[in-house]
Amino acid sequence: MPAEIGLPSARTLMMEDNEKELRMNLDLLEERRKLAAICESKYKNQLQKYYDAQVKICEFHKGDYVFRNNEASNAELPGKLAPTWEGPYEIVEILGKGAYKLKKLDGTPIPRTWNVEQLRRCYMQKFEFLFQACAPPYWPACLLFRFAYQISLFEMILIQI
Structure with missing residues (x-):
């Protein structure tokens, strides 16, 4: 029998320490999860702050006059010389979260709702x-x-x- 088999190697000695370290890692797992949640919330706050600084809030009130984006409505055929905005329309109702009901100036209601991104004052x-x-x-x-x-x-x- 060779002598190498009877002698303990560095690999076999590390097995005992490895089990202790695995148990310690399991004990520290909750703390690592909490730290990761804290880092994630910090990152989300930074993103929200950046977004809020860049975005321009545009709100309309009942009775305001707006133009409607021609690409969204397809009222006229799209093309190089087609108008980009059509209207004017009057805001009849505010539905919330940027949605509005419109009517023409002669009082004819527009059938669907329109988002604030498709409207311009x-x-x-x-x-x-x-x-x-x-x-x-x-x-x-x-x-x-x-x-x-x-x-x-x-x-x-x-x-x-």
Whole structure:
């Protein structure tokens, strides 16, 4: 019988220490899990902070005027010269989490809901103040303006920013 078989090797001596270390690792497993959960929550907080700094919150209120993205609605055929925004529309109802119900300016409701990412604010200005100040010397100009005003489809000046 060779002498190497009877003598303990470094590998066999380490087996006894290995069992002790495995039991110690099992005891420390809960602590490692807690540390990992703490690191994960720190990382998520950092991501949330970065996201909140980058995002622009856009909220609309009932009665606001908006343009609708043409890509989302497919109202006109997509193409190089197709308009990217259509409208204006008025917000009728706020459904929460960025969802809105719209209607056309003539009062016709739009059938589906629209997300805030598909909408853009429309700044409008009404001409009602011009009708209130029609004095007798200016009547011909006022009548001409009222006629042009009634012919126009939107009855407002649209300014898209």
